[in-house]
Amino acid sequence: MLNFDLANSKPKLQNNSAITLGYKQHLLTFFTLLLLGLCTSVKAQEVPKKDTPTIPAEINQEENIDGETIVVPVPSIIEEVDERAQDTTKTDTIKPPNQEVLKDIVEYYGEDYVYIDKKTNKVYMYNKAYVIYEDVRIDAGLIILDYNKNEIYAKGIDSAGNYSQRPVFTQGANKVEPDSIKYNYDSEKALVYNSRGEESGFRYIAETTKKVNDSVIFLRNVKFTTSKNIEDPEYYFYTRRAKFVPKKKIVTGLTNMYIADVPTPIGLPFAYFPLTEDRTSGFIIPTIGENNNRGFFFQNGGYYLALSEYFDLTLQGDYYTNGSYALRAQSAYALKYKFTGGVNIRYENLINSERGFPDFSQSTLYNIQWNHSQDQKSSPLSRFSASVNFGSSEYFQQSINQINNGSALVNTLQSSVSYSKTFEGDPQVNTTVSLNLNQNTQTQEINLTLPNITANVGRIFPFAPKTGTKKGIIDNINLQYDVTAQNRIRTTDSLFGTSSMFDDALIGVQHRIPISTNFKVLEYLSATASTTYTETWSLTTFNQRYDIDANEGSGGVVRDTISGFDSYRTYNFNTSLGTTIYGTFNISETGKIQKIRHVMRPSISYNINPGFEQYYDQYEIPPLTADPDVNAEIVQYSRFENTIYGAPGRTYSSNIGMSLSNNFEAKVRSKDSTATEPKKVVLLNNLTFSSGYNLSGDSLKWNPVSVRGAVPIIPKLDINFSATLDPYALDNNNQRIDTYNTENGGSLFRLTQGNVSLNYSFSSEDFKVKKDDEDKRLDDATFRNGGRQDDLFGQGNDNFDGSLYEDDDDEETVTNKDWFKYTIPWDLRLAYTITYNNIARQDEISSQSLMFSSNLELSPRWKVGVSSGYDFKNKGVTTTQFRFQRDLESWKMSFNWTPIGAVNTSWYFYVGIKSSVLSDIKYDKRREPDQRL
Known part of the structure; x- marks a missing residue:
């Protein structure tokens, strides 16, 4: 006898309780409803x-x-x-027996x-x-x-x-x-004819139901389906005979799957289904297929464990006949009004080709993801959060069981786990302990900070009056205290997790006391003045010397690591002055443009950074020749170089900074004749010029002028631009010289860098009246893996994250009226960028690309989409994906094809039941990318 205990592969969490839903995927659970209805006598x-x-x-x-x-x-x-x-009739003199x-x-x-x-x-x-x-x-x-x-x-x-x-x-x-x-x-026996009902997502109809007693019910000719039309479903499962024992089991005879009333070979000669009202553990049916490189496979098979009402565990794996395999463990947990989170651990052992062949290779990949969020109401003064995405640098490029262009293009993986605590009082104290990890998937370099401790004391006004407002320089004097302690580890992907990764760990502590004040000058100018005292501690410093015997006698600089406490202290001074100027230009009272408003925000700042030469030493490099006229080279260095917070500045600097921000707006006559006020239109947004002058420098005192701003074109479309203008000329070696460009026969400024970019997205919904225009954050597998939130690089197909299975009940029913009065929904996203580079007379476009994505709903049940782009610099098409999706009422069919990819090319086909309770009834086929390419 076959014993099946089916479980869904996607754990879900209830909203009104902290209970994770189990995988109630017993195909005949709905019979419980029928029994409960017949148990009453x-x-x-x-x-x-x-x-x-x-x-x-x-x-x-x-x-x-x-x-x-x-x-x-x-x-x-x-x-x-x-x-x-x-x-x-006459009254019967015999008393009837007492009835219940x-x-x-x-x-x-x-x-x-x-x-x-x-x-x-x-x-x-x-x-x-x-x-x-x-x-x-x-x-x-x-x-x-x-x-x-x-x-x-x-x-x-x-x-x-x-x-x-x-x-x-x-x-x-x-x-x-x-x-x-x-x-x-x-x-207490009953006959029920053509009973209909619904239970756990199933709709069913039984031709005859016979209730023998309170514990046994026999059923004949039963249809069950997830289709909304129980009278004429597009598919159903047909069972000739079934025995139902409430809350215990269902035993069935021959069961077949029918599609459009046509029987299919999909079925079982007999089956046993255990029943329970609680969440249950069960097997997850794998997908069977063939891979050209690794042979036949079983994918996404496993077991679901209903461990507790607060958390669960899903164990899945893949196996290929050439010896490759993959293991995955996924758990979701929640506690109402406390916290929610999930853990996903993935490991793959990949074998390419066959042992003994020259192209044989074997590699292991892993990826760990953990997210944890805490309800702020549960503990307002403390908070724990986690966002971890760490693993092998090649995981998203070489994984055998996911096709996700956005994830494959990720270059940086970031992880953070932190705990913060607030101590109320006057002043308030905030503390945070965290782990931070940054991983570069291209260079395979890992920067780990464990732990990273920060604490700060709230702002204190020692001279402020106890009552009333603060006025003047003295009243507004305030100070803070910040401290940061770090243990920083820099290693590589191959050394991570070994003891050698701690050999070059650096430990440091930095204390900061900023003191500032603000006041008014001549009623219209806002002035600020501040100074910051910083003290830095380090447990490791580096001494440098020149050793003539180093490098096999050729000589060289030797750096010695000195363990022990050392420290240095620095301070600086800053002041700034700024204001806001409004100007209005009247154009015409009757014309289309009535007024133009110009808002300027000029500001000037001055800062002093003393030089701290006391923390610097020097060594001599002897000349390579015996010529007495050639002197030894003197090299100055600081023992704090290459520590966590670096060395203090050796050179005294005195700088003046200048910036001017501009906003241009116009008042335009409204097209609405009933409007009483003109419409405000932004012409130029945040046009900013900034530069600086080094008072202590001996040459090249002016800093390049930075220009940035945005030009609104239409709603949701701004052209952002930036440029760098250099006032100095270049010599024949393309090096900056202390000569203005005008004196060298050029213009006032040289355009050395420039960038123009725009992002635009619109859809058919933009032309409709919206009641709610809230920005909904895209939360999918690509974003969790570190990719973009949009689909410019395509959409992902991670089988084991449950995104392919959508509950049919969550979708709107398409009626005949919808077919005839139908508007075609669509959306379009564009991203264009161009960068110009002329620092050393290159005069070239260093990068230029246009990317787009679009989705179109051709009919109420047909959707198509495309994501692509063009690189004008390299003259080639960027990663391209075509998407086709067909809604088959209770079923869903999709086909994703990536014919051109910067990382891989592949395709994926899927057809299956949308309801999550029958997610194992599906067919999917794919062509994985060839990692050798």
Whole structure:
């Protein structure tokens, strides 16, 4: 006998509790509903009181239940009848045996009539009738209580070929909707015909259901499906015979899958399904296929563990006949009003080719992802959070079980785990302990900071008045205290996790005390002044010397690592002065452009950074020749070079900084004739010029002028630009010289760098009136893997993240009206950038590319999409993906094709049931990228 315990491959979490949903994927769970509806026995029927009017039968109609013709009296006149006049028989002197007393009041109703026939010992309820006893309720067009046979009949009303008011059997939260019910409340046996219902996403209809007793129910000719149209489903599973034991098991005979009423080979000769109302563990059915490089495979098979109501665990794996395999462990957890999170660990052992062949290779890949978020209301003064994405640098490029262009193009993986604590008081103290990791997937370099401790004391105003506002320089004097401690490790991908990665670890602490104040000058100028005292500690310093015997006698600089405490102290001074100037230009009162407004924000700053030569030493490099006229080279260095916070500045600097920010707006006459105010239009946004002058420099005192700004074109489309202008000329070696470019026969400035970029996205929804325009963050597998939030590089197909399976109930039903009155939804995203470089007279476009993505819904069930671009510099098409998706009502079909890719080319085909409870019923096929290319 086959024993199946099916589980969904995607754990879900309930919203109103911290319980992770189990994988209730038992294909026949819905039979529980039917049993609960039949487990209630009716022992008696309350007879109306003597003063209740009875109805004589004048017109009879015939009803048929289970092949038995039942004559139903239909009265034409409602009148009060004496009960004694109807009963002409003598009173029986033999007392009947005591019958069981009902446990609760029986309520019954019929809109047209409730007729009690004493001769036949039956009660008839007609039209919108119902019977209520305890938690059981039966609604139907016709309900008959037969005291002779101890049976209850319930069925609908057949009027002119229209069968309406089908029986509805309700017990608690469970509901069954058959065509008719026949129940014997003495033997507690029942027959239910064409019962319909829904349970855990399944809709079902059973031709005949026979209830033998409270613990056994037999069913015949059962259809179950996730389709919304139970009368004519596009697919269903058909079971000829089934035995149902409530809350324990279901045993079925031959079960087949039908598509459009056509039987398919998909099925089982017999099966055993254990039942439980709680979450259950179960197997995850793998996908079987063939790979050209690794042979036949089993993918995404595994087991689901319902460990607790607060967390679960999914174990999955892949196996290839050439020896390659992959293992994955995924867990989701939640505690209401406390925290939520998930862990995903992936490991792959990849074998290419066959052992003994020259192209044979073997590699191992892994990736660890962990996210944890805490509800701020649970602990306002402390917070723990985690966002971890770490693993092999080649994982997203070489993984055998995912096709995700956006993830494959990720160059940097970042991870952070932090705990922060706030100590209330005056002043307030904030502390944070964190782990930070930055991994470059191209160079395979890893920078790990473990731990990173920061603490800061809130701003203190020592001279502020106890009451009233702060005025003047003295009142606004404030200070803070910040401290940062780090243990920084720099290593590579291959050495991570070994003891050697700690050999070059650096430990340092930095203390900062900033003191500042602000005040007004001449009422219109805002001035600030600040100074910062910094003290840096280091447990490792580096001494340098020249050793003539180093490098096999050729000489060289030797750096000695000195372990021990050392420190240095620095300070600086800054001041700034700024204001805001408004100017309005009246153009025309009657023209389209009425006014132009210009807002300028000029500012000037001055800063002093003393030189700290006391922290510098020197060594001599002897000349390579014996010529006495050649002197030795003197090299100055600081023992704090290459430490965490670096060395203090050796050179005194005194700089003046200048900037000017501009905004241009226009008041334009509105097209709406009822508008009383003109419309404001932004012409130029944040046009900023900035530069500086080095007062302590001996040459090249002016800094290049930086220009940046944005030009709004249409809503949601801004052209962003930036440029660097150099006032100095170049010599013949393309080096900057202390000569202005105008003196060298050139213009006032040289354009050395420039960039223009724009991003634009719009859709058919932009032309509709929106009630809510909230920005919804894209939270998919590509973003979690470190990729972009949009689909400019395509959409991902990570099988094991559950994104392919969408519940059919969450989608809107397409009606005939939608087919004829249909607007084609679409969206388009554009990203263009061009960079110009002329630092050393290159005069070239260093990069220029245009990328786009678009999705189009051709019909209510057809969607197509494309993501691509063009690199004008390299004259080639960038990563390109075509997407096709077909909604097959209860099914979904998709095909993603990447014919051109910077990292890989591939395709993926999928067709399967959308409902997550039947996610294992699918077919998917792919062509993986050739890693050798």
